[in-house]
Amino acid sequence: MPTVNLSQIGQIAVNAHDIDRAVEFYRETLGMKHLFTIPKMAFFDCNGINLMLATPEKPSLITRAPSSTSMLRTFRKFFRFSRGVE
Numbered sequence: 663m664p665t666v667n668l669s670q671i672g673q674i675a676v677n678a679h680d681i682d683r684a685v686e687f688y689r690e691t692l693g694m695k696h697l698f699t700i701p702k703m704a705f706f707d708c709n710g711i712n713l714m715l716a717t718p719e720k721p722s723l724i725t726r727a728p729s730s731t732s733m734l735r736t737f738r739k740f741f742r743f744s745r746g747v748e
Contacts, residue, residue, distance in 0.1 A: 673712040678704075684715045 678684035685704045689696045694713065697705040702717040 671711055673714055674708070675714045675716060677718045678715040679717060681715060681717060688713070688715070 676684075681699065681702060681704055685696060685699060688694045688704075688706055695707040697707055697712070699705075704715045706713040706715075
């Protein structure tokens with residue numbers, strides 16, 4: 663099996679069924695730098711890594727979007743684990 667050598671991630675894609683609501687959450691609640699929005703997509707700068715929010719082309723198996731509260735809890739856990747942020 664070949665060795666994988668991942669040196670950098672340039673962009674992360676996240677499905678968002680409501681782009682306007684997602685932009686508001688990432689910009690206002692999480693304080694991320696909004697770069698631009700085009701139809702069905704929005705882009706943020708995450709310390710040099712692009713975060714792309716996109717409306718999925720096909721319906722998702724997810725029947726409900728997570729609440730802002732549960733998303734915020736997930737982000738807090740991530741930042742505590744990866745960056746030691748409280």
